[in-house]
Amino acid sequence: MSESFHIIINYFKRYRRNFFLGIIGLLLVDGLQIIIPWIVRGSIDLLTNHPEDYRKILWNGFHILLISIGIGLSRFMWRYFIIGISRRIEMDLRNSFYKHLQALPYSYYDRTSVGDLMAHATNDLEAIRMMCGMAVIATLDSGLLMVASLVMMFTINPGLTGFVLIPLPVITFIVLRLGPLMHTRFRDVQARFSDISEKAQETFAGIRVVKSYVQENQECSNFKLINQTYIDDNMRLVKVWGLLHPLIWTIGGLCGVIILFAGGGRVIDGRMTIGDFVAFNSYLGILVWPMIAVGWVVNIYQRGRASLDRIYAILNLKPEIRNEPGAESVEIMGEIEFRHLSFSYNNHKPVLRDVSLKIPKGQWLAVMGPTGSSKTTLVNLISRLYDPPPGTVFIDGRDIRSITLESLREQIAHVPQQTFLFSDSISNNIRFGKDLPEDQVETLAHMARIYEDVDHFPDRFETLVGERGVTLSGGQKQRVAIARALAADAPILIFDDALSAVDTETEEAIVENIRRTASDRTVILISHRVSTAREADWIVFIEEGSIIEQGTHSQLVAMKGRYREIFEHQRLVEELEQVTELSMLQLQDAESPENSGDLNDLS
Amino acid sequence: MTLDYLSREDDLGKVYDSRIMRRLFRYARPYSGWLLLALLMAALMSASQILLPYLSKIGIDSYIVVKDRLLDLSPLSDDERTDFVGRYKDRLIAVSDIRYVIRDGVMDPADAVRLENLGAILSGNYYRLDLARYDEPVRSRLQSGLNSGLIEAIPAKVTDRYYVESTDLSHLPEDLKRLIRKPDRMGVRDIALVYLGILVISLGIMFFQVYVMAWVGQKIMFDIRLELFNHIQRLHIRFFNNQPTGRLVTRVTNDVNVLNEVFTSILVEMLKNLLMLAGIIIVMLKLAPRLALVTFCILPPMIAVTWFFKRKMRDAYREVRKKIALINATIAEHLSGIKIIQAFARETLHFQKFMDINRQAYVANMRELVTQSLFSPFVVFLENLGIALILYYGGGQVVQQSITLGTLVAFLSYLSMFFGPVRDIAEKFNIMQSAMASSERIFQIMDVEEEDSLDDHTRLISEGDLRGDIEFQEVWFAYNDEEWVLRDVSFSVKAGETIAFVGATGSGKTTIINLLTRFYTIQKGQILIDGRNIENYDRRFIRRKMAIVLQDVFLFAGDIRRNIRLNNQAITDETILKVANQVNAHKFIERLDCGYDHVVKEGGATLSQGQRQLLAFARALALDPSLLILDEATANIDSETESWIQKGLDTLLRNRTALVVAHRLSTIKKADKIVVLHKGLVCETGNHQTLLAKQGIYYKLYQLQFKKQEKGV
Structure with missing residues (x-):
């Protein structure tokens, strides 16, 4: 066994x-x-x-x-x-x-x-x-x-029993043989059914292309073809199960015939x-x-x-990341250090190369760099979401592997790049299992600048998120996620490009709020925006897994490197925004009033 | 457009809706012949199933059991006797003037009771010995036996017939007894053969019926599904904006499958079950009306119990389904959010939540189990109550000569055949309910009008060539109410020219494209193509004449060739190769595994954004359209692909009218005309040089956005 x-x-x-x-x-x-x-x-x-x-x-x-x-x-x-x-x-x-x-x-x-x-x-x-x-x-x-x-x-x-026993095992045999056959054919039918599903999914999702290239008729004949195979496979299945039940019934009946004939004869003979x-x-x-x-x-x-x-x-899969022997739960102060950290996923080529960096407790660090430069990997290693090699990542001077996973992760609050909210009420999403009073949740919402949005919903903080409730915009989701991270009240806060869907003004307000209320926390901010990064005490610029520039905002600007380039580009974009806004205002003034009057009649 | 049905996903309405049924039956009409055939076979099946116990009855009564009774009518008055003999004329055989033998089980119960009380029914069962049934030499041997008194028998007034008392018969020598009973054994054999024949024929009919029915069901489903699919494809684009794709897919897949049930299991099975019940009832009433009526006493409680429990079970099952759906949703959600759960170390909390839901499902399951388990004892009890009734009441009637033993045995068989159909019918009602709900959802979509339903096709232009002159005259457009997306937009392009639209997101560039394809209709102003209002053209005609390349290139599951030619078989492999070369896609395609046969997964995740753009260029060029509409990709594309795209684009734009939502400076610079849009307004129009000279918005844009590109390239 x-x-x-x-x-x-x-x-x-x-x-x-x-x-x-x-x-x-x-x-x-x-x-x-x-x-x-x-x-x-x-x-x-x-x-x-x-x-x-x-x-x-x-x-x-x-x-x-x-x-x-x-x-x-x-x-x-x-x-x-x-x-x-x-x-x-x-x-x-x-x-x-x-x-x-x-x-x-x-x-x-x-x-x-x-x-x-x-x-x-x-x-x-x-x-x-x-x-x-x-x-x-x-x-x-x-x-x-x-x-x-x-x-x-x-x-x-006994004699009659012997007769009847002849056809009965055939039933077992039939079920044994036809059963698996039915099973495989049924699986075929299901596979064809998913084909239909996929085809419909594809056509409806790509309906714009279908319509613009006038592909409706052809799509229909393709669909017809798939449906035809579905019918064919179904009929193949029917051939088996359409036979199974009648066969069993007939064999049962056959025994009845035997009893009628042989049994009837025995009754006639008085036996x-x-x-x-x-x-x-x-x-x-x-x-x-x-x-x-x-x-x-x-x-x-x-x-x-x-x-x-x-x-x-x-x-039977062993969890690869677990508490090391002798790991203890500790109270984290907030100093983070990377020592010659190199890391690769599954022994592929390294995505982080020899990163050394020390973030003193209570400091703000901004991490910048192009997409795919392993910024996220770097922060994920701090909470051992992936396992860094021993002796490379330290908190308060301790190798993080000597801290239990629970205590480590509970004391690091994360706002991930891709916001994930649970289909639960907004307040439960912010609490995320913590037992916080109502007013505390509201304070957090104020800090994350989501309070006013939530206030507009009919059920306020009890509004459900997701399919059964409201659909939050990307920015709203991010802000709920920020409130959730703040709720954790952790000494270390990590924002992984977590303000990307929020406009600059709101972003500044959030950053200011956090600065004010949680000045002793260590914060790591991953961002594409210079406006965010410049708020930090220290900025590192990562490219292909290595730190290529670091310093304060003014130092980096003075360096005229990659950071400076991005800084300038973003300043230009801002200017354009202002210019177009201005010309828009002029144009709107010029718009003739009788024109809009006509339009009102139209509706 | 009614979209309110979206919220009624789980709503189960009526069991029967004649309007919906009528509509459904329209789809069955082409197969009515086959349906009738299947029904006929179902009827045959029921008949043969009812026939089998009846055959056993005949076997028992005619051959197996010896049970004629001897009557001595002397206690009756002459008149009574004449009356009695007159009434049972065919079934009485006289053995003397006052003694008769009566066939088993034919007497009216009243007569039976009276004769019994008068002592007119003599004890003992008699075996009818018909010498005519035997061949020589058996007949002579029997005759001599009778003559010699070896066989004690009462001669009847009919020639060659004798009656042997059953105990006398059993005391006869074994061989003689066997000789006498031989015709009975032959009779049983014949009946067994008939039984066998019916079984074999039934096997064929049964299989054929299932097969035909399945085929008809599949065909009807096929028709409905195809019609629905085609209909959905032709709905207005607005419909798709409001509709999650998954829901539409469910309509086309699962809902249509439920409809299949209406025809296969409901229509045919229901009728078959009803026929079966009716057949059994009729046969029972014919065989023994009183016993039948007594037996039917268990029917009302049986129907009531079945009804009650099927309802309960359905509710319980629905609860189970809900809980299972909740479990699945929870697992799916928690697994999708596993990273955040782990990052915040909230595993225990979520595990507890999950355990709670899991327990709820367990409780629901157990409730269903209890309901189910309570049902079967009731059925068992009723069935056995039936057996007890038949044995006791029927037994009395057998003794009284009103029914035969065979009838009693047949009743026992029919009793067990009652329960299946009643249970089935109750079950079908549940299926019927969900089928009605599904049909309603399907028909609601079918009732949404197709995008060109209001067009008068006879007056629309649907043939000929397009030169490609396009003009927007004071066009106002809003997707909803009065949220204007385009305000008073005017511009014109001559055939063969390229016009570029420049502006920030939300400036209305993409909307202009949507209008040209006639996906939407404008509220005010007009759009002219070759000098004629766009509304004078058949939508499909215009679309056929143009090629559209959208920012987000949609790829179909299939190989590269399929994605270039789409479904147009007129585009040969050579053409594909040619256009791929022209737009510079050939190089990257060649590098893929299997080259042009490389299979693209749905959504095309394996290809980069730039590669997808190139494929879309090839797709457009293969059509060789007179009008090209292009929404340039904004995403970062590596510099190598970027230069390929640049060159591909040049080929694509050559010699045709092109409207480009431009993001690349090179494209813009080459355009014959540039329209700068902002928030639905045309801010500036001109070409690169004139607009730069104007030093307006375009100038600023150029300074800030495009100058860098110029440096970069």
Whole structure:
């Protein structure tokens, strides 16, 4: 038995009490179920042999009703307990899966798509649940029923049982053979269905091109083609499942024919009673299900095992970034230092080369540089989102690897480049798990200059973000993210190009607010704007992973290097803005009043 | 345009809406022949399924069970006797003047009770021995047996018929007994063969029915899907601005699939189930009206219970679905935001949230499980109640001679056939509800008018050539109400000229392009093409005559060739090669894996912005349009690609009218005319030299933005 299977075994051990109760229920159901045809048999024989006593059947009927109450209760019992266990296992497994995913590092998510993980969390867990629930039940149930009804049939008439047993296993064989075939064809159909989806997605997303190049008819015929294959694959599937059920039905019927012929003959010859004949038919009806179940269980089991292996493979991934032995949680003051830091992702070519830099506590550092110059990498290393080599990154003179991940990350507040907000209320997004009073949230919102925007929403801070609520603009999102970072009240604050969607004026106000209220915090600002950078105590300019210029704003401007170039360009752009604004005003004054009057009539 | 249905995604409305149904059935009309055939086969299926227990009944009554009864009518008065004999004429066989043998199970219960009370029904079952059923020499042997008294029998007043009491029969020597019962065994064999035949034929019919039905369903789905897809494509561009693409895709995919159910499972299955129920009821009533009525007592509670639980189960299931969707949404969101969760060390908090949702799902699942598990005991109980009723009440009737044992056994079979159809019908109602909701959503889109629905196609110009003269005359335009995006814009371009639009974002440059393609209609002023109002042209005609290159190049899934020629098969591989060379795209294409066969993923993530621009140039040039509209890419492009684009552009612009939203100084300088726009207003018009000389906005722009480019290149 493979390792992955032990997970399941352990779960069953954990829920053994319920499992045991479920089994008892199952035994009861199957045992009781078998009795009813026996009572019917007795009643019919009574009718033929002792018609004068037929009133005794009333008692039989009464027994049947009592038994069916028993069946009902026990059936409820096993369903509740055993299927319940499978639901519990699904929940538990989903929890561990989720917890494990949380511990996997950034680098894992760089190479794994959320869609893939979702597929595991849904399809694979479902397959495992089916294996733990339905397959377990079907195995036990069909096994028990099969044995019990065969015993009964043998008791009635061994010879006839032998005859009937010939076609029955064919059912198992058919399910076993057609099941997987159906599965693969079904997968084909699903794949074709995604093709349709993709094609529609593409056409609707590219509708401008489709329309401008007058491609509607051709797109339609392409779409038609895909749909045709979808039909074809569907019909291939229908050929299998359209056959499965009728085949089973027919083979069941075939056994009926045998009973009618051979059983009827035996009744005629007096070797069997008519009651036996009827009971035999009932037992046959009971026996068909286990035959189907056997084939079915094998299929579920195979699929469940494959899914279990896939889940297990993920659960078995060791989180690459974790607390080093001896790591302790410390209170961070805020001094950051990089010592000859070189870093590369997965042993590819280095993205940071020999970076040495010291940021004293309470200082502001601005990082500038073109896209792709590894600015983000540099700040991500401070909170060990990626792991820097030992002895390269220090906080308060301590190698960050000697600090526990939780305490390290809790004391570094991050405003990432790509703002991610959760679909929750704005206030919960700002709190982000911290227990802050309402007025504190509002203060933070003021600081991040988002208060007025939020104030305009009908539900104010309780407004939901995202699909079910308001769609925030890029700038608004960034400001909420800033408030969230401020809420963390951390000694180190990192803004990773986090003011890009905010206009210059607001940006200045935010920076000023932070300066005023949190003067003792160490701040790292990644920015493309000189106007932001010049606020910092120290500026570094990074290109291709190395610091090529550093100094204060005036020093760098004096240097006439890359920083100076950018500085000048940005100043020109600002000037243009002013010039056009001015000419716009002049033009608007010239706009004739009667013209706009006409237009009002139009609407 | 009604868009309010967007909020009703999960709304489940009526089970049946005749308006929607009528509309749906229009799609079924082309296949009505096949549908009828499938229905007919479904009816046949039901009939054969009902027939099988009946066959067993015949087997039991005619061959297997020995059960004729001997009546002594002496306690009856003469009149009563004549009346009785008269009423049962065909089913009574006289063995003497007052003694008759009556076929099993034919007596009216009232008569049966009366005769029983009078002691007119003699005890013992009798086997009818018809000598005519036996061939020689068996017949002689039986005759001699009868004559010798070896076989004790009562001769009937009909020739060659005797009645043997069943215990006497069983005491006969084994071989003789077998000889006597041989015709019965043959009869059972024949019935078994008929049974087998029906099974085999049913197998064929069943498969064929499923197949035909699936095919019809697929075809209808195909038609609806194609129509919907084509319709959506032809909707106004405005529609797409307001509509998430994903939602439209759902309409075309999932919603159409739900419709399939209407025809396959609902229409046919529902009818089949109804036929089955009706058939069973009729057969039962025919066989034994009283017993049937007694058995039907379980029907009302059964229907009520099924109805009640199916509703409960549907609600429970819906709750489960909601929770599962919540779990999925949560996992998806938390994984998308995993980096921020990790950066803030909020794993525990989110894990707790997740556990809570996961537990909610578990609770919902268990609720569904309990509902489901409660349902089945009720069904089991009712079914067994039915068995008990049939055994007790039917047993009495068997004893009283009103029904045969075979009938009783058949009733037991029919009872078990009741439950399936009732359950199915209840289930179909749920499906029906979601199908109605889906159809409604589909038809709502179908009812949105296509962009050219108001055009009078007979009067529109849709043929011929375009020279390419374009003129805007005092054009005012707003996307919404009165938020003017273009204010009083006028300019003109002569055929073959290039006009460049310059201005900041939001100045209205892109809007001008949208107007020329007739994606939108202006509110005031007019746009002339070759001196005629643009509204006199068929939109598709104009679009065919022009090529548009947008900033954001949209690439289709497929290879490079497909992305250049789109779907136009008239564009040969040679042409593709030629145009790719002309716009300088050839070099980079060659460097890709598989060259022109390089497969572009949707969105074209594997290609750089510059490469995509070049591809779009090739796409435009392959069309050889009389009018070119170009929105230059603003994104940073590496200098090598930049120079390629520069050259490609020159080829593209040569000898045709071109409207360019320009970002490159080189493009602007070469333009015959430059229009400087700001906030929807034309600020300056002229060419590079005259505008520079004017020292207005363009001059400033040049100083600040473009001069640097000039230095750079």
